Amino acid sequence: MTENQIVDSAFTAIINAPIDRIDIPQWCFNLAEREYQSCSPAHVSAGVTTAEDGQRMSINVEVIGGSLMVQHYVETLSRKDHLVLESESDVFTPTGRTSIHVTWELSVKELDKGRCEFTNRVRSYATEEMMNFLARQGIPFDQFRAQRQPASIAHNKGETPLFAASIERAALGNS
Structure with a gap:
């Protein structure tokens, strides 16, 4: 899937x-x-449900680069210090609906007794559906990737310190 990678973006913040x-x-x-919404002006809504196989699922709705995204994040790794979520996300663009695969990885590592470094990593990949969607419009994948990366990277950069602050509030019991 790496040949269809759109972005691999990681930012850190202190907790x-x-x-x-x-x-x-x-x-x-x-x-x-409301806490999810406070972590980015692009965040519309969030909720929790379960996947068909019973795994926990986080549903996130946000607007990135002018496209509404509905993400269906299923946990694939779940430890207190490391969470990996995978989503086949719906993307609503001005020219129609398609899908994108997103891997969202959140982790912390201890710096000292009272501080941790939080990493928010997001990787996205074009699905076969998206590749066909772009081809029907005559949009080369490399061009799409070049146009999409800045918005995705800026979104991740902006939400990372706000996610860290939210995790800190939860950890200290003052959410």
């Missing part, structure tokens, strides 16, 4: 809380909608 107080899956799957 001023002890690592033993941080539980990223607990935070993610109990994130109130």
Whole structure:
């Protein structure tokens, strides 16, 4: 799938809380909608449900680069210090609806007794559906990727410190 990679973006921020107080899956799957919205002006809504196989799923709705995205994140790795979520996301563009595969990875590592480094990594890949969607419009994939990357990277850069602050509030019990 790497040949269809659109973006691989990672940013870090400091969380001023002890690592033993941080539980990223607990935070993610109990994130109130207003708290999610406070982490980016592009965040529209968030909720939690289960996938058909019973796995927890975080539903996130956001607008990136002018396109509404509905992400269906299923947890594939779940540890207190590391959460990996995979989504076949719906993308609503001015020219129609398509899909994109997104891997969202959140992790923390201890810096010292009261501080951790939070990493927010997002990787996205064009699905076969998206490749056909672009081809029907005569848009070369490399051109699409070049136009999409700045918006995706800017979004991740902006939300990372706000996610870190939200995780910190949850860890310290003052959400």
